[in-house]
Amino acid sequence: MWAVLLPLATATLAFLADRRAATWLIFPGAVSILASVSGLLRQVWLFGPQRHMVGGWSAPLGIELYADGLSASLLAMTAVVMSTAGFYAVQTIRRGGSHTEGCDNDFFWPLWFFLWATLNAVFLSRDIFNLYITLELLVLCSVPLLTLAGSGAALTAGMRYLLVAMLGSMCYLLGVVLLYARYDTLSIPHLGALIEPAPATLTAIALITSGLLLKTALFPLHFWLPGAHGNAPTPVSALLSGLVVKASFYLLLRLWLGAFSGALSPAAGEYLGILGSGAIIWGSLLALRQVRLKLVIAYSTVAQIGYFFLLFPLATSELARSSGHPDWVAMAGSGVLYFLISHALAKASMFLAAGCIAHAAGSDRLSELIGIGRYLPVSVFALALAGVSLIGLPPSGGFVGKWLMLTAAFGSGQWWWAIVMSVGGLLAAAYVFMVLRQAVVFRLVDIRFYEVPAGMQWTALVLALLSLLLGVSGEAPFDLLEIGSPFSPPPVDGSVP
């Protein structure tokens, strides 16, 4: 509960206060949110899934907040990324001048904390209408943050994102309305118990899925993402790629596994898997063609999002297909979630490092970044480490995630996804090395480099290291994800969890 209230309070106070007072609020705000998230994490770890009815109203009118292992880990991921990216933003603002990329705007910090509040609300909600509201709020917070950069490209990218998000929301809402009309409930577990394949239901599922796919930028609906993530202020790009796209994917996951599982045929997961494979290949190929560093990273996000969607064929069609292997389902689930979290950390780190590099060189065109490794070793190292996690090399978190997904793919007999993942890994290596090649060249070129504060560079490095740490942290994260896991089969007696 506090996880949502505290950032809301910080945001409102930051909005009401003037700019100087607002800077004093940021640090205590972030610390208090981190504290509440860790408190929640501990509670979920010790006592299992937590529930809280807002205001004491029970369903169907009340809003239920629910935290299981998955929610808690995503909340923790959000808190970590937002704190570090926020620290980076503070450094950017302090640096001042033309390099702030709009972060010194009066509305930056209120929007930042509103976004944090919304992300926490997404991961804690369990009824489809509340999720609709939080989806809308995500857009309403992200687009202004994105447009703070002020350039024409940022404004048009923001408008494109806004329109795509509006379309997605309308489709989602129509789906929600149809589901309510049929089943009289908005709560995900209730829907899971009641749902059956009927034309209206399938239409609703198709609408909701399309809306969420638009928002998650799955190929071929990814056209808005590179412009938006590539042109936003650097800390905002880190948030958008690291957290916001994960939120709509999380929604899709909850809905498909929790509410729609009774109505979907085994083949449905395959469709998403095919689109995911397309995303991996297409996104990686386009990343190789880019001339701007931030766009390489943005297209890399398009590709990595494809990996998440491989969860559906690995987990759902397996459920329906073979009988005696629930382990593969849980393995696929943990793998994708591990990959998701380490991707969030790695991608945020890459964007922050790219921001440092772009500040130093004055532009982020790859051709102008030759030899920058001499001047910004920390940032380039962070970029490399994050790249390691994205490619999936040991001992990073990305490796663990991919390993689990590959094992699940082979174990359940769906070896074709393994081929796609391997090709994706090779292509990721290609574009990461393409970037690093520019940076590491030790040619004595006469280029003017601006000073970049150490704080900014080390922030990027910290995130990259965290992404690696996930790979060596052993069993604990998996046990956390298992709590109240959505991947275990529903209770046989039809009781609502």
Place this chain on the structure above:
Amino acid sequence: MNQATLYALTGVMLFVMGLRAFLLYAHLLRKILAFNIMGSGIFLLLVGIAGRVPNAAPDPVPHALVLTGIVVSVSFTAFGLVLLRRIYAKTGKTQLTDRMEHTNTE
């Protein structure tokens, strides 16, 4: 066909018309207006759903959903319009340009 069904069908028709306009027209203001019409269509559908049990009191939950939806719709429209004005002031265009522009130039 009773009243509730009529509302619901009209709502769906409005949604489809709005969707067509949203996808076909390039002018940003038209897209925003189309979005509003799509929203109104969904709200009308919700009102129809509220009355789906004939001769009984209307279901209050869809009404709550409509109110919330209106709030969301208004805020989106407001922001979209301001962004549109900013884009016009900055670039002089009222349509989104070809998307390849951002990938290979500065």
